[in-house]
Amino acid sequence: MNRAYNFCAGPAALPEPVLMRASEEMMDWQGSGCSVMEMSHRSTEIVAMTEAAEASLRRLMAIPDDYAVIFQQGGASQQFAAVPLNLAHSDDVVAYLNTGQWSKKAIAEAQRFTNVEVVGSSQASNFTEVPKAEEWSLPANTRYLHYCPNETIGGVRFNYIPEAAVPVVADMSSMILSEPIDVPRFGVIYAGAQKNIGPAGLAVIIVKKSLLGSARSDCPAMLDWQKAADNGSMYNTPPTFGIYLAGLVFEWIEAQGGLDAMAVVNRRKAAMLYDLIDTNDFYANPVEVESRSLMNVPFTLADSSLDKAFLADAEAARLLNLKGHRSVGGMRASIYNAVDESAVATLAEFMTDFAKRNG
Numbered sequence: 001m002n003r004a005y006n007f008c009a010g011p012a013a014l015p016e017p018v019l020m021r022a023s024e025e026m027m028d029w030q031g032s033g034c035s036v037m038e039m040s041h042r043s044t045e046i047v048a049m050t051e052a053a054e055a056s057l058r059r060l061m062a063i064p065d066d067y068a069v070i071f072q073q074g075g076a077s078q079q080f081a082a083v084p085l086n087l088a089h090s091d092d093v094v095a096y097l098n099t100g101q102w103s104k105k106a107i108a109e110a111q112r113f114t115n116v117e118v119v120g121s122s123q124a125s126n127f128t129e130v131p132k133a134e135e136w137s138l139p140a141n142t143r144y145l146h147y148c149p150n151e152t153i154g155g156v157r158f159n160y161i162p163e164a165a166v167p168v169v170a171d172m173s174s175m176i177l178s179e180p181i182d183v184p185r186f187g188v189i190y191a192g193a194q195k196n197i198g199p200a201g202l203a204v205i206i207v208k209k210s211l212l213g214s215a216r217s218d219c220p221a222m223l224d225w226q227k228a229a230d231n232g233s234m235y236n237t238p239p240t241f242g243i244y245l246a247g248l249v250f251e252w253i254e255a256q257g258g259l260d261a262m263a264v265v266n267r268r269k270a271a272m273l274y275d276l277i278d279t280n281d282f283y284a285n286p287v288e289v290e291s292r293s294l295m296n297v298p299f300t301l302a303d304s305s306l307d308k309a310f311l312a313d314a315e316a317a318r319l320l321n322l323k324g325h326r327s328v329g330g331m332r333a334s335i336y337n338a339v340d341e342s343a344v345a346t347l348a349e350f351m352t353d354f355a356k357r358n359g
């Protein structure tokens with residue numbers, strides 16, 4: 001087998017044991033004589049599989065019983081609309097923190113449905129930090145506060161959970177399952193699957209049950225969290241293969257020791273890259289140290305004319321998908337749960353060597 005080191009921001013690397021198991025089970029899932037993709041979502045087996053995936057996620061994140069767990073299709077971007085449609089009416093006010101490209105997209109979508117107040121922003125610093133807790137406050141009448149704990153493109157993370165008297169809604173797409181999360185501090189957590197959960201096209205929503213049931217009348221049925229929760233995520237035909245794979249990933253994380261264990265390894269991985277970047281003049285990362293992402297590490301080369309050579313040499317060394325997002329340029333290494341320490345060490349060695357050869 002000739003697996004490459006994959007630093008893609010998403011769809012991202014999946015744990016190899018999960019891919020192996022899925023390949024073993026592809027033709028005949030658990031003695032059913034069918035692929036999991038070929039079975040009715042209403043069958044006892046697939047309902048049980050979905051329930052088992054949910055139970056595993058609940059154990060991993062210590063999700064209390066007064067929260068619903070929903071699997072929905074459409075990715076995280078669809079939730080940018082689902083959030084206001086489920087939680088706010090057109091004449092309400094909702095609050096957003098703006099810390100980068102994904103915050104902006106969430107804001108732009110919410111503006112289509114309700115009145116958005118951007119209560120804090122790090123735009124002035126070109127999103128190299130997050131607004132400090134004491135730098136922003138909420139207007140009295142907002143329905144919720146939305147923020148993005150980890151901005152995948154800028155590589156910026158919140159090192160605190162915003163305090164608010166209203167439900168806190170978090171787009172955790174690029175950091176869910178990378179560390180323990182204090183779920184009761186959130187009204188809604190949502191995430192696209194294609195980083196730390198499973199294949200693209202699936203979103204996971206964790207919502208406090210008391211927030212269900214007030215979707216606006218014009219909320220499409222498919223985006224109504226209450227309908228999804230009432231139907232065990234089977235209002236329509238759900239992405240069963242995605243849920244199956246997510247279940248295998250949850251099982252794999254549990255076997256690794258859960259989110260505490262993930263967090264320890266993820267901190268070591270990120271430190272390996274940031275230490276190198278900070279001690280080698282050949283590389284730079286503009287993000288304020290305490291706001292640096294543990295999952296997405298953007299970096300630039302001192303001489304950007306070497307960018308192409310860097311990417312070509314990296315690819316030749318089987319280190320893939322290191323090109324930074326088109327909006328910021330440079331490089332980005334995404335080091336989600338499935339990218340193990342040896343992959344990150346291999347990248348660090350490559351970076352040191354490339355700097356020596358070209359510095």
Ligand code: PMP
Pocket residue numbers: 009010074075076077078102148150151152153171172173174192193201
């Ligand atoms: N939010 C964040 C933080 C993301 O990183 C992404 C995808 N990279 C999205 C939302 C959008 O996700 P999707 O493509 O699943 O809609």
